[in-house]
Amino acid sequence: EVQLVESGGGLVQPGGSLRLSCAASGFTFSSYVMTWVRQAPGKGLEWVSFISPDGDKRYHADSVKGRFTISRDNPKNTLYLEMNSLRGEDTAVYYCVRGKVQLDYWGQGALVTVSS
Amino acid sequence: QSALTQPASVSGSPGQSITISCTGSISDIGAYNFVSWFQQHPGKAPKLLISDVRNRPSGVSNRFSGSKSGNTASLTISGLQSEDEADYYCCSYTSINALVFGGGTKLTVL
Numbered sequence: 689e690v691q692l693v694e695s696g697g698g699l700v701q702p703g704g705s706l707r708l709s710c711a712a713s714g715f716t717f718s719s720y721v722m723t724w725v726r727q728a729p730g731k732g733l734e735w736v737s738f739i740s741p742d743g744d745k746r747y748h749a750d751s752v753k754g755r756f757t758i759s760r761d762n763p764k765n766t767l768y769l770e771m772n773s774l775r776g777e778d779t780a781v782y783y784c785v786r787g788k789v790q791l792d793y794w795g796q797g798a799l800v801t802v803s804s
Numbered sequence: 805q806s807a808l809t810q811p812a813s814v815s816g817s818p819g820q821s822i823t824i825s826c827t828g829s830i831s832d833i834g835a836y837n838f839v840s841w842f843q844q845h846p847g848k849a850p851k852l853l854i855s856d857v858r859n860r861p862s863g864v865s866n867r868f869s870g871s872k873s874g875n876t877a878s879l880t881i882s883g884l885q886s887e888d889e890a891d892y893y894c895c896s897y898t899s900i901n902a903l904v905f906g907g908g909t910k911l912t913v914l
Contacts, residue, residue: 725905733842735903735905747901789895794849
């Protein structure tokens with residue numbers, strides 16, 4: 689059974705940093721593009737970033753470019769999202785998702801709240 | 805990258821069919837057959853309904869179908885059921901190696 693479990697969310701002050709992790713199991717992690725999608729409270733879905741299977745290629749949305757970095761550790765079956773210079777508008781549930789376009793399996797999400 | 809355009813809300817009675825449109829541009833929906841649709845119930849993670857314009861993953865009811873014409877994709881739900889009441893999102897790959905989502909459509913089953 690495919691499972692994606694996010695961790696690392698929480699309350700952080702504006703300008704602060706946080707690292708999200710996503711533990712993957714039930715599939716060959718190193719064979720898949722992985723994606724982060726976020727959803728602000730009461731709002732729609734927003735693509736954040738995706739990373740190639742070998743970690744060589746990374747793409748980020750303009751709204752987070754230069755502040756967020758996606759990475760992965762294939763031997764540990766773990767996906768990461770390093771978030772710096774956090775702003776109020778980054779407050780959202782962050783989902784770890786398998787795939788690049790099909791987005792077929794989603795984690796339960798990790799809530800990140802940016803507030804003083 | 806602007807969000808894809810979806811109607812904010814649609815409604816239908818049980819047993820009826822409804823269609824949700826998703827309008828993009830020649831840089832996303834019009835350029836690729838990489839359109840997906842997701843269903844999201846309150847407090848839950850989104851669920852993939854349709855990928856690659858019209859492909860249904862295993863386990864998704866055949867009451868859900870997708871199509872595309874030009875820069876607009878559509879999701880049709882036939883034989884509406886009360887459990888179909890949810891938010892629906894479209895998503896497309898884009899020419900700048902990114903993904904773009906629609907703003908979401910709230911489906912009410914009357």
